């Protein structure tokens with residue numbers, strides 16, 4: 002109760018700081034000014050120093066917004082060190098006419114739930130404020146050593162994604178809290194334990210030198226678009242499940258969305274069924290998904306009556322957290338190369354790959370986090386996975402291979418991340434601060450009683 006009261010006292014200042022931070026359009030994408038990004042950086046450095054972080058450094062990498070690195074030494078030699086992660090850059094606001102209030106003017110939410118609407122207010126500025134709240138709750142002297150890493154170019158990507166393994170000492174820790182996500186839904190405390198991997202593949206078909214009159218040539222001259230569509234149609238079976246051999250698919254044993262909840266989140270049009278079979282967790286997190294994300298073919302508006310000579314599609318494959326990225330990509334490439342619709346061969350080009358991730362959940366940091374989330378929300382934590390990747394997680398896990406990796410935070414799936422009208426709820430932010438503060442306390446207590454060398458950061462599976 003003492004901790005909760007302390008956090009309640011801090012909430013006014015924390016919300017004011019969040020508002021200040023969210024007013025800064027810190028968009029680290031090409032074509033956007035760099036000054037606001039630096040302004041957000043400077044404000045955060047000031048806030049961290051004010052919260053009692055004695056050492057705050059600036060890490061400059063090529064073509065990368067400055068990374069903030071801060072350290073609070075462990076209070077005793079045997080106390081564990083926790084690395085806190087967040088990012089201060091935000092997505093561009095997109096079409097501003099779709100926003101109910103200007104994206105960089107934090108605006109109170111209408112309705113019963115108190116909160117704020119602004120770009121980046123949830124992703125990820127809410128979580129930086131949660132870290133700050135934890136530090137303030139302990140007057141800058143938490144019961145664990147702290148390393149805090151706040152990057153400024155997460156949304157666009159940067160050289161920092163691959164940097165941590167080259168500087169392992171800096172990132173060495175016993176546990177890390179990657180706070181760039183949050184709860185399955187408001188009020189449901191959630192630990193995200195797995196991330197699907199992702200890769201891209203481009204498939205092309207050339208059948209004619211150029212378009213030919215469909216009346217004179219159609220019927221014998223092969224239509225490149227039809228060839229491509231026949232190939233794409235083999236990627237799924239009649240139920241909508243992925244039909245490519247060798248892509249891992251397993252039961253998901255954690256929590257997931259209800260079907261109604263998912264339909265609403267995805268904005269599925271009335272009367273349209275969901276695709277695939279099995280639980281939603283399996284379809285979304287521990288099974289593969291293939292999406293056609295781009296298609297080059299003549300547009301309907303300017304369509305000529307001609308046989309299409311060339312067509313191209315870009316596919317995005319999401320795969321099981323444990324499957325090797327190259328292996329998964331090869332399965333899709335081989336599947337496509339084996340096809341000859343109407344006897345025509347396809348040109349298949351593998352693109353980028355990003356590995357998946359799955360956390361080991363049996364260690365002392367997980368035990369502490371479960372207790373902390375229960376303390377904050379009053380119910381047991383749910384385990385979920387996510388389809389979206391956080392590239393830095395793998396880099397950090399490589400740099401600190403023995404560390405437990407925890408993913409939780411103040412966002413939730415109703416926050417409109419990367420979409421118009423992004424928002425955060427004060428109740429979720431408050432509970433996240435309580436959870437972070439309770440986590441370091443529980444972890445410090447439990448750590449003393451545990452054999453440190455018995456902790457494993459990777460390898461153990463729960464899904």
Ligand SMILES: [Zn+2]
Pocket residue numbers: 088124125155181
């Ligand atoms: Zn984010």
